[in-house]
Amino acid sequence: MTFIESIILGIIQGLTEFLPVSSTGHLTLAGKIMGLIDLNKPEQWTAFIAVIQLGTLLAIIVYFWNDLWKILLDFLSDNVLNPKRFSKQTSNSKMGWYIILGSIPVVIIGLGFKDIIEGVFTKNLYVISGSLIALALILALAEKKGTFKKDLTMVTWKSALIVGFAQSLALIPGSSRSGTTITAAMFLGFKRETAARFSFLLSVPAILGSGLLEFYHALHYLDKDGLLILLIATIVSAVSGYLTIAFLLNYLKKHSTYVFVIYRITVGLIIIILLGFNIISV
Numbered sequence: 001m002t003f004i005e006s007i008i009l010g011i012i013q014g015l016t017e018f019l020p021v022s023s024t025g026h027l028t029l030a031g032k033i034m035g036l037i038d039l040n041k042p043e044q045w046t047a048f049i050a051v052i053q054l055g056t057l058l059a060i061i062v063y064f065w066n067d068l069w070k071i072l073l074d075f076l077s078d079n080v081l082n083p084k085r086f087s088k089q090t091s092n093s094k095m096g097w098y099i100i101l102g103s104i105p106v107v108i109i110g111l112g113f114k115d116i117i118e119g120v121f122t123k124n125l126y127v128i129s130g131s132l133i134a135l136a137l138i139l140a141l142a143e144k145k146g147t148f149k150k151d152l153t154m155v156t157w158k159s160a161l162i163v164g165f166a167q168s169l170a171l172i173p174g175s176s177r178s179g180t181t182i183t184a185a186m187f188l189g190f191k192r193e194t195a196a197r198f199s200f201l202l203s204v205p206a207i208l209g210s211g212l213l214e215f216y217h218a219l220h221y222l223d224k225d226g227l228l229i230l231l232i233a234t235i236v237s238a239v240s241g242y243l244t245i246a247f248l249l250n251y252l253k254k255h256s257t258y259v260f261v262i263y264r265i266t267v268g269l270i271i272i273i274l275l276g277f278n279i280i281s282v
Contacts, residue, residue, distance in 0.1 A: 014240025
């Protein structure tokens with residue numbers, strides 16, 4: 001991988017991690033086109049994707065710094081320094097519990113199906129195109145059925161667990177972490193912007209855990225140049241990711257997600273056509 005290729009992949013990661021269009025799907029498609037994926041060692045590509053997500057994690061931390069800091073302080077205050085019953089805790093402290101609860105499904109499923117997730121099957125473009133189209137239809141249904149009345153103060157343990165389970169479905173390439181969680185929250189009646197905001201907050205533990213774990217594994221087969229390329233892609237993803245967060249939250253205040261529905265179906269069909277004409281390989 002060259003430095004230019006790492007910059008391109010970093011931009012793609014930052015743009016697509018937060019939009020409900022699947023960063024893994026776009027990165028894998030780009031990797032296939034650029035000939036960067038070794039099907040004999042698919043776990044290396046999985047590690048690369050997971051590590052550069054740390055850049056988008058940095059974007060979340062910077063953008064939501066005030067929110068995350070207040071959640072951490074109140075959580076420690078209400079549960080460690082001055083323990084209180086859950087019903088008596090502040091909304092920030094409760095949000096901390098909701099983030100923890102919502103992260104449990106992706107941890108269990110991620111560890112349980114680690115070999116499958118890192119295998120060749122999850123790099124299959126038919127799987128990715130199918131996921132892109134399938135979730136597009138589900139997202140469209142959420143737009144039709146959603147009431148869009150709830151805000152963050154109305155998150156409950158039940159909704160956190162449901163959205164958390166939806167996040168675990170993002171382990172299927174092409175589905176999209178933000179796509180599955182935003183869709184689930186919309187079905188539960190949350191406003192579009194609120195669904196995106198909770199999706200981003202919920203992603204912090206999952207991205208941090210998978211990114212650090214895969215970075216540790218990546219050290220075994222990365223040389224000095226490889227680490228530099230990985231660092232460049234991660235930094236670029238952080239910058240483009242921050243800009244994407246700002247754009248999406250502002251966009252969803254006034255617009256629906258139908259543009260992403262159309263985009264997902266279009267990309268899914270294009271991939272199938274390219275595969276059909278053998279322009280790209282599975």
